[in-house]
Amino acid sequence: MNVLSLSERLSAVAAHLPKSAHFVDVGSDHAYLPCYVCLQDPSSKAVAGEINEGPFRSAQKQVKLQGLIDRIDVRKGDGLAVVAPDEVKQVVVAGMGGPLIASILEQGKDKLGHVEQLIVQPNIDARALRKWFQNNGFVLQKEQILEEAGHIYEVLVAVREGKSIYHEDVAVREKELLFGPILLKEKNEAFRAKWLDYKQKLERNVANMQQAQHVDEAKLASFKKELIWLEEELND
Secondary structure (H helix, E strand, O other), X not given: OEOOEOOHHHHHHHHOOOOOOEEEEEXXXXXXXXXXHHHHOOOOEEEEEEOOHHXXXXXXXXXXXXXXOOOEEEEEOOHHHHOOOOOOOEEEEEEEOHHHHHHHHHHOHHHOOOOOEEEEEEOOOOHHHHHHHHHOOOEEEEEEEEEEOOEEEEEEXXXXXXXXXXXXXXXXXXXXXXXXXXXXXXOOHHHHHHHHHHHHHHHHHHHHHHHOOOXXXXXXXXXXXXXXXXXXXXXX
């Protein structure tokens, strides 16, 4: 991968940033995403945050190589600790688990006061992020699901201002938190592939739990409820 041809996953993330963005890319790795965005849009600026020494040095090298040291600041640190309050308008966190991204946002809440947009790409458990948005004054605005090289990725975009897109009915809303309210309406091929795979795993888990000596009844009931939802949505 190079900065002029991002992976589909990162291209999808980059596409949601507005013109003249001033964003932080948390866990930026080689800073491919900030470099790509800043090369495409000369009015944008970024902070590339990275906690690990190797990728941090790679990011510094890449930014220098692209002649972007005046517009991309590479900083070493954990999560949102790399930015000051009110410094950036957009936050990008891609390529981690949903609960980890949610904890990064939670720990860095003091940095989000003037942030207008969150763009996240969880590898697993996007529901944790939909819940975090709801509980912290961010409105889910866009969702995307795509398949690349045998992996399925979701991209979620949340904003400060906007009308909730969730159903008024609490039971329906609970289902939307799992599947994604927008993705549930679209049900593209990647969506069906993801949830078919999940359904097969869940059926195995339920079968194993039912054979166990000590059963976590609450967890089993939760799994069974999800299986009913999966039947409904995949047979639709």
